[in-house]
Amino acid sequence: MKSKKWLLTAGVVLSTAVLLTACGKAxxxxxxxxxxxxxxxxxxxxxxxxxxTRTSTTDIIGNVIDGLMENDQYxxxxxxxxxxxxxxxxxxxxxxxxxxxxxxYTSEGEEYxxxxxxxxVTGLKHVADGKSDxxxxxxxxxxxxxxxxxxxxxDFSTVGVKALDxxxxxxxxxxxxxxxxxKVTTSTMLPxxxxxxxxxxxxxxxxxxxxxxxxxxxxxKTLTSKSLIEYEKNPNYWDxxxxxxxxxxxxxxxxxxxxxLIRSFSSGAYTTARLFPSSSNFASTLEQYADKITYxxxxxxxxxxxxxxxxxxxxxxAKTSEEQKSSTKEAMLNKDFRQAINFAFNRHSYAAQLNxxxxxxxxxxxxxxxxxxxxxxxxxxxxxxxxxxxNYGDQWKEVELxxxxxxxxxxxxxxxxxxxAKKDLESKGVTFxxxxxVPVEQTDxxxxxxxxxxxxxxxxxxxxxxxxxxxxQMTDNEKETITSQARVPAQKDYDLNSTGWSPSYQDPASxxxxxxxxxxxxxKHLGITKGKDQEVVAKVGLDQYKKLLDExxxxxxxxxxxxxxxxxxxxxxxxxxxxxxxxxxxGSPVVSNVVPFSKPYSQxxxxxxxxxxxxxxxxxxxxxxxxxxxxxxxxxKEKLESNGKYQKELEKHIK
Numbered sequence: 001m002k003s004k005k006w007l008l009t010a011g012v013v014l015s016t017a018v019l020l021t022a023c024g025k026a027x028x029x030x031x032x033x034x035x036x037x038x039x040x041x042x043x044x045x046x047x048x049x050x051x052x053t054r055t056s057t058t059d060i061i062g063n064v065i066d067g068l069m070e071n072d073q074y075x076x077x078x079x080x081x082x083x084x085x086x087x088x089x090x091x092x093x094x095x096x097x098x099x100x101x102x103x104x105y106t107s108e109g110e111e112y113x114x115x116x117x118x119x120x121v122t123g124l125k126h127v128a129d130g131k132s133d134x135x136x137x138x139x140x141x142x143x144x145x146x147x148x149x150x151x152x153x154x155d156f157s158t159v160g161v162k163a164l165d166x167x168x169x170x171x172x173x174x175x176x177x178x179x180x181x182x183k184v185t186t187s188t189m190l191p192x193x194x195x196x197x198x199x200x201x202x203x204x205x206x207x208x209x210x211x212x213x214x215x216x217x218x219x220x221k222t223l224t225s226k227s228l229i230e231y232e233k234n235p236n237y238w239d240x241x242x243x244x245x246x247x248x249x250x251x252x253x254x255x256x257x258x259x260x261l262i263r264s265f266s267s268g269a270y271t272t273a274r275l276f277p278s279s280s281n282f283a284s285t286l287e288q289y290a291d292k293i294t295y296x297x298x299x300x301x302x303x304x305x306x307x308x309x310x311x312x313x314x315x316x317x318a319k320t321s322e323e324q325k326s327s328t329k330e331a332m333l334n335k336d337f338r339q340a341i342n343f344a345f346n347r348h349s350y351a352a353q354l355n356x357x358x359x360x361x362x363x364x365x366x367x368x369x370x371x372x373x374x375x376x377x378x379x380x381x382x383x384x385x386x387x388x389x390x391n392y393g394d395q396w397k398e399v400e401l402x403x404x405x406x407x408x409x410x411x412x413x414x415x416x417x418x419x420x421a422k423k424d425l426e427s428k429g430v431t432f433x434x435x436x437x438v439p440v441e442q443t444d445x446x447x448x449x450x451x452x453x454x455x456x457x458x459x460x461x462x463x464x465x466x467x468x469x470x471x472x473q474m475t476d477n478e479k480e481t482i483t484s485q486a487r488v489p490a491q492k493d494y495d496l497n498s499t500g501w502s503p504s505y506q507d508p509a510s511x512x513x514x515x516x517x518x519x520x521x522x523x524k525h526l527g528i529t530k531g532k533d534q535e536v537v538a539k540v541g542l543d544q545y546k547k548l549l550d551e552x553x554x555x556x557x558x559x560x561x562x563x564x565x566x567x568x569x570x571x572x573x574x575x576x577x578x579x580x581x582x583x584x585x586x587g588s589p590v591v592s593n594v595v596p597f598s599k600p601y602s603q604x605x606x607x608x609x610x611x612x613x614x615x616x617x618x619x620x621x622x623x624x625x626x627x628x629x630x631x632x633x634x635x636x637k638e639k640l641e642s643n644g645k646y647q648k649e650l651e652k653h654i655k
Contacts (some may be wrong), residue, residue: 098168126197319470325430335541347582389575508567
């Protein structure tokens with residue numbers, strides 16, 4: 001939540017999917033520039049997109065390489081290089097018919113070869129042989145791929161990908177996946193030209209424009225480390241009518257001078273700029289751009305705190321006795337105690353440290369799965385989960401699992417939950433106050449402010465005689481060692497820590513499976529070893545959660561029923577308060593000349609926000625707050641309708 005890249009993406013996210021009214025568009029876009037200029041924060045380590053799946057690579061690749069499918073302006077997955085697609089009645093075989101005449105080009109624009117079905121076979125083999133960072137997304141999906149990856153067989157022809165002819169590629173899955181096409185929008189599923197791959201040898205994917213071939217809307221023309229990234233439009237692109245920006249110039253930004261973004265925008269050097277309400281000169285920016293500050297939509301990345309319910313390491317702690325350690329551990333195993341912390345946590349104050357008072361609620365997230373991630377029967381996922389949540393007790397009445405509202409914070413509910421917890425805990429010999437260690441990087445000013453905000457809201461609500469939040473400031477290396485870089489759960493050295501998750505495919509499982517006690521990546525944050533620590537798993541009820549996940553996963557035909565079952569899992573997770581959602585990426589204040597909602601939108605894959613330029617349009621005048629809000633309301637309405645129609649069409653395909 002605090003990385004340089006996260007702070008910058010909002011400037012581009014402003015453009016997502018809907019057009020202004022026809023009359024307004026004609027006036028605003030007259031004489032509009034066709035060059036987009038802004039900043040980037042991280043250099044790519046490789047352009048071998050099949051292997052390197054970090055965003056520093058995929059942000060570039062999404063603009064220069066097309067795959068079988070892409071996202072439309074509402075987030076629906078639609079054909080790209082695949083002109084059409086079909087799925088077998090058993091849901092296991094996906095067949096894609098390619099557009100004819102689509103070509104590969106060098107960075108100089110020279111034609112190299114035609115894009116064929118064989119390139120998709122080569123791409124997947126390169127993924128497997130190179131042990132791609134992203135192969136886990138598909139390793140257990142595509143038939144035979146896991147056996148090839150684990151060395152059970154060295155015959156790639158046994159893997160479920162075939163070029164039936166030059167223009168037909170077929171994938172065979174192990175089991176039906178209604179969300180399969182969203183996986184196809186990832187870099188792992190992109191084509192690779194075999195001849196170029198072999199000719200390049202070890203230089204394939206080198207961090208230079210000549211390191212790869214291109215079949216997408218842009219050519220990469222310049223890539224200078226910690227300096228400049230430049231693109232130019234591909235004049236022979238198959239869908240060139242939907243590419244409005246001719247040139248893109250991104251200048252390296254190290255985050256040291258926040259005010260440089262708005263200065264460069266004001267001088268005309270940048271097309272957009274992210275604003276920082278906590279900066280010293282924000283008052284003058286607010287005065288100059290008062291009616292032109294807009295807030296980008298929240299995106300799919302969810303940030304949250306987790307309780308280390310099985311904490312085993314105490315090298316970094318404010319606790320002074322074994323009694324404090326055991327009391328805190330016993331408290332964290334108590335659901336009422338966790339709920340008390342959850343209800344006492346003022347997310348508005350926490351978010352305001354980054355986004356200012358006016359923008360604080362615009363990044364609040366109240367559930368792991370964003371409320372609008374998918375829908376069922378005209379209802380958002382959040383609405384369905386909310387209906388299930390009230391079954392867990394009156395404390396969840398009037399709690400809305402929607403973005404942008406401080407819906408969980410409730411001091412009265414916090415005190416009531418704590419009273420129940422204290423009575424039970426005292427009967428077990430627990431002593432108070434409970435001390436919660438929260439690590440934070442000492443040089444990260446915003447993170448320190450947020451941690452102290454967490455401390456203030458919890459202690460003022462529950463009383464410092466009951467709960468003390470110990471904010472432990474340390475170096476970046478020290479913090480990473482006990483949090484993100486801790487190799488095993490036993491090395492996780494904290495009671496509460498903030499982390500985040502972004503989905504890999506368009507299905508609630510992509511979020512909720514991280515809490516699967518047998519396979520979930522988030523288990524380590526709870527101090528639990530996957531598939532083990534069964535006593536702790538049972539104490540916090542994760543065995544019940546596992547049953548809900550399995551029941552939801554068993555529904556592979558009806559999307560509505562599948563989403564409703566996953567909503568039950570989300571409701572359980574919310575009630576458990578093992579994981580406390582706080583905020584999302586996006587939702588940041590910007591000023592911009594980008595036409596609101598004028599390009600593809602996606603919450604997964606590499607063919608949507610924030611750094612995709614296909615479809616983006618610019619206007620001569622700065623977008624006003626009024627224009628943006630009108631466009632946003634229009635897009636939200638149209639998106640709901642479009643997603644509903646898309647879901648029905650998808651179900652026709654997979655039934």
